[in-house]
Amino acid sequence: MILVIARKELKILFGSPLAWILLALVQLVLAWIFLAHLDTFLQIQPQLVRIANPPGATETIIAPVFAMAAIVLLMITPLLTARLIAEERRNHTMTFLISAPISMIDIVLGKFLGLMVFFSIMIMLVVMLSMSLLAGGPLDFGLLLSNVAGLFLIAACFASLGLYFSCLSAHPAIAAAGALGALLILWVLDIAAGDDKDSVTRDLSLLAHYENFNRGMIDTFDLAYFSLFVLVFLVLSIRRLDKERLRG
């Protein structure tokens, strides 16, 4: 049943220009940054050779592209998540899903899964962009893999938070604004921490956890944080929809 919902989500998403425009824009922005970093890398390469343990192409080009990709995803996720539940309410199709012999869990997970498939396509495009460097030399696949894993996890966090905000509202625009606001706060939260590595605000910030993946370090604390984050917001969404049935 989860797959049936996910399939419908993707059909409607790719039936509208929104998905295609977002895919194209993200690719354009990331390709631009990729080229800029490639240019810098080529300029400083002669100096890099003189250093004992020089950073490779993966570190100087791909890692910054992935760092930017996370911020781009943060900006576009609210556009995609806002419609998930809010639009169903607005079109009165929520009744249709609730009257069907499926549970709220199926509905929420189906919608989440559909969005994650879309994000996977987007991440695949970024990976292909990085792979184009293979034409010029070897890549550090360990670092690339850690970046991909990080980006996928942080996308899951954005999606679950956006989904929850969509459950709260009957108006997609309000859901989008709410989700964007919450994501921005979670992004800048660690600024308050300054250089303090053990600060609580730093522990709560989404992007701070992503930085480790970006540097090629997969930490169990980050993994736990991301999984808990996704789990909490998915459970909250399900509970919120169930409560609506009780309250009316």
Add this chain to the structure above:
Amino acid sequence: MTEQIASPTISARSLSRYFGNRVAVREINLELKHGEILGLLGPNGAGKTTIMRMLTGNLAPSAGCVEICGIDLLDKPRDAKACIGYLPEIPPLYRELTVNEYLQFAARLHRLSNAEIQFALDRVIHRCGLDDAGKRLIGSLSKGYQQRVGIAQAIIHDPGVIILDEPTVGLDPNQIREIRTLIRELGTERSVILSTHLLPEVESICDRVQIMHKGSTVLSDSLNNLKQKGISLEETFMQFTMDTENPKSSSSP
């Protein structure tokens, strides 16, 4: 209509629903047998839609129980919901999908296998007169066709109970006649509950009528009985729902 002796396909006992302090539905009993069409009548705000939402699992009742085809809706919502087809007041349609895509999705949600889906799709498309609309986007269809798609999604899984909330609102007279014929056909092999404001509609297609007023049932009888007693539905309706001189009955918790 032939009376069938069978266990009720839908039965609701002392169903109540409060919204805060306001009583929307008070102690409603409702029972329907196989092959019966029940007309739910009442002025606006009488609680018809609330009852339908409770019967279809969209709203949890404050008290009382609902059984669909012998399955308790609150205990086993999934099994019970599989026996219901529901068309809400505003048809729940995805404007971005074509009629075929939408009906396939509805069939999948009701756990029909791939082999059954094609068969069910052909059947409802033919039945609801959508033969030439299958590949069109729902958003581009006229109101009458959209209403038919709404009915098609309610019957695609061949449910035992069909619940239609004001199915003929906003249609032209020809479309109304077609939909009524369809409902009458459906009613011969299933149970149908329909809500409406139109008294002639009830007289022409229903077997039984239940009149609601301010959340309570004020009359529940078969149309044959009413006819035999020589009571006109319109007079009864007016008599029960126009009691403005009786302020005692205004809703209070």
